[in-house]
Amino acid sequence: MLSKSVVGFAIWILGTGAASAHVKWFCAYDAAGQPRGLENVLCQDFELLLGVALLWFFSGCVVERTLLGELMVRSLSRCTEALRLHTEVMIRAVCGFFFISLWAIGGIILTPELKTTSPEVGILQLAIAAGMLSRRTLPLSAAGVVVLFGLAVRDYGTFHLADYPIFLGLAGYLALTGLQKNLLGIPPLDVVRYATAVTLMWASVEKWAYPEWSFPLLIEHPGITLGFNSEFYMRAAGMVEFTLAFALAWTPLVRRVAAAMLLGMFISACFEFGKLDVIGHSAIIVVLVAILSDNRPIESDYPAPWLAPAGLCAALTITLFTYYVGHAAIFNTTIL
Numbered sequence: 001m002l003s004k005s006v007v008g009f010a011i012w013i014l015g016t017g018a019a020s021a022h023v024k025w026f027c028a029y030d031a032a033g034q035p036r037g038l039e040n041v042l043c044q045d046f047e048l049l050l051g052v053a054l055l056w057f058f059s060g061c062v063v064e065r066t067l068l069g070e071l072m073v074r075s076l077s078r079c080t081e082a083l084r085l086h087t088e089v090m091i092r093a094v095c096g097f098f099f100i101s102l103w104a105i106g107g108i109i110l111t112p113e114l115k116t117t118s119p120e121v122g123i124l125q126l127a128i129a130a131g132m133l134s135r136r137t138l139p140l141s142a143a144g145v146v147v148l149f150g151l152a153v154r155d156y157g158t159f160h161l162a163d164y165p166i167f168l169g170l171a172g173y174l175a176l177t178g179l180q181k182n183l184l185g186i187p188p189l190d191v192v193r194y195a196t197a198v199t200l201m202w203a204s205v206e207k208w209a210y211p212e213w214s215f216p217l218l219i220e221h222p223g224i225t226l227g228f229n230s231e232f233y234m235r236a237a238g239m240v241e242f243t244l245a246f247a248l249a250w251t252p253l254v255r256r257v258a259a260a261m262l263l264g265m266f267i268s269a270c271f272e273f274g275k276l277d278v279i280g281h282s283a284i285i286v287v288l289v290a291i292l293s294d295n296r297p298i299e300s301d302y303p304a305p306w307l308a309p310a311g312l313c314a315a316l317t318i319t320l321f322t323y324y325v326g327h328a329a330i331f332n333t334t335i336l
Contacts, residue, residue: 023213025112031160032331035209039336049239054309061305064253073253080293087290094286096132099125101279109152111280138178145171159330169195196287200245205323207238246315259291
């Protein structure tokens, strides 16, 4: 059983990203339905996968503090320097593409499953895209993104939109970049970085709580399971995504490597699932590219490596607790 978990985790992290396709865009789902009880989620496979994740994460933090880690940082910085110099333009361009695409498709608020019949939404999406042309109008585009997010919350509820705090992070990035300010000392890129980490950690829990939503995709694309059964594959997919998502909020080399791995996963999912996935994930992909190329000076005070697994366990506990307690409070479901 241990070898199965180790091999499954290692192969998945190295070779597949199709589970990064957002299942709500392709399969039937019931956001108010009863999730798997925590006693079923926290099974032996889950514990073994968590153990492997902690080992990988701790090892990465140890390596970062060595000469090899310094060499990796310098190599990454050389390879991504051109991207770093054009981070703002790159994010504005992709955001413009994203909102024009939503307008062209029509009937979508922010993501494919968030449907609307309001013609004003399309007008607002075009206005947001137009605001990307100038730094001065970025705060107006940011306000438009917040309005769209608010409309989605009104129509679909707070819990459903907990899947997408990245849009609020993007709005924060655009507003702060346009105003040339930080948020309580936090740079604009870090605002959207933290929002991206929270988004992906939350999405990971969904893979454990509702793995059956993804089973039709796994039947249609059997190759992405790499020969593992669907239950184990979804547990591994969730653990990999959660670990890499948490790593986005950690130290410079760890987060840049995590961003590179997540990029590989999301880009491979685009090839597997087509243009809908390209459009839907374009915003998160450009943010990951920005994180990968971010070579700001390394913090002088590194947290001790042992704090990495402790932080990951704490984040996992808090996210699971918030998801299940919040779902039970809103939809009157059970936790266990």
